[in-house]
Amino acid sequence: MANPLSATALVSALRAEGVTVVEHAGWRTNNRNHKGSWGPVNGVIIHHTVTTGTDSTVRLCFNGHSGLPGPLCHGVIAKDGTVHLVGNGRANHAGVGDPDVLAAVAAERATLPAPDQRTKDGNTHFYGFECVNLGDGKDPWPEAQLEAIVRASAALCRAHGWSARSVIGHKEWTSAKIDPRGVAMTDLRARVAARLTKAPATPSTGSAKPVHQPFPGAAWFRTQPRSAIVTAMGRRLVAVGCSAYEDGPGPQWTEADRRSYAKWQRKLGYTGAAADGWPGAKSWAALKVPYSS
Structure with missing residues (x-):
């Protein structure tokens, strides 16, 4: 018990x-x-x-x-x-x-x-x-x-x-x-x-907490989550010069997050559908989003 x-x-x-x-x-x-x-x-x-x-x-x-x-x-x-x-x-x-x-x-x-x-x-x-x-x-x-x-x-x-x-x-x-x-x-x-x-x-x-946030999965972002993870991601995108934000970022996932992430994907060399702004495991790992409990 x-x-x-x-x-x-x-x-x-x-x-x-x-x-x-x-x-x-x-x-x-x-x-x-x-x-x-x-x-x-x-x-x-x-x-x-x-x-x-x-x-x-x-x-x-x-x-x-x-x-x-x-x-x-x-x-x-x-x-x-x-x-x-x-x-x-x-x-x-x-x-x-x-x-x-x-x-x-x-x-x-x-x-x-x-x-x-x-x-x-x-x-x-x-x-x-x-x-x-x-x-x-x-x-x-x-x-x-x-x-x-x-x-x-x-x-x-x-x-x-x-x-x-x-x-x-x-x-x-x-x-x-x-x-x-x-x-x-x-x-x-x-x-x-x-x-x-x-x-x-x-x-x-x-x-035991990881230094960087593990990838939450591609489907998670399409639920338009409201999470500290979104805020941490957005701050990293701003830090690497890939901001499309007018407000924020975070904690609510918005179209500005997707556009910002698309800039990050293009910076990594992705093109076309591979740079659609929806996070993937490899681009996420490269972004090094700080862990958020």
Whole structure:
């Protein structure tokens, strides 16, 4: 039993474990805390999405749908192993499950009981990761994605002082679910346990923060985000002589940001559609935007 991590602590823990993280605009305040308590937390639940495509899945998990408002998890784990953060706080992912399972997870017992009751609110007690997979038993689970599940789970276990027994599948929480189909949770927990015997990739302290802002992903900019990252980017564009700003820059992404970035792309030698003002990974790395937490 533990208090939930803050958004900054969560990002730090994930990155310290070597996870590639994308912070989507608004994720730090995207939650269902007005509908019930968030915490104390006891573990991590792994899900599959029954979807294809990273961008559309991230949007779905951030916003939810008419029958279930978002966020639908805390992070979406893509096929390439990138973890996209979409929620911070109570999320609609676990639903009701078995209180005996919760007790077993809290006690870190080696064996979980069969989930034959549906009376306990899991959204209070579990972090949730949705993994992009059709859940039909045929859609593959790439090694990069499995490794990201292991590292993300280990990051939370390490931060809270939990063992791998604190990581369960949705199907182990409630008999109403079958996810994650195609993943043996016993094998996954064994990998998390092995991971926890090693030191994290980098210290999980303030020194773990990168000097430069990791690339948020091309799709992130097209959502017209409002973020300190946009401000930091704009200031760098001004510093390198590529400003098309009349006001600002930042924190709201605007057409002036796109025009300024297009100037930067042309300065790097890009032409035509490659200099359309939408950031790409290589031009972003060259810009060296200072890290913004």
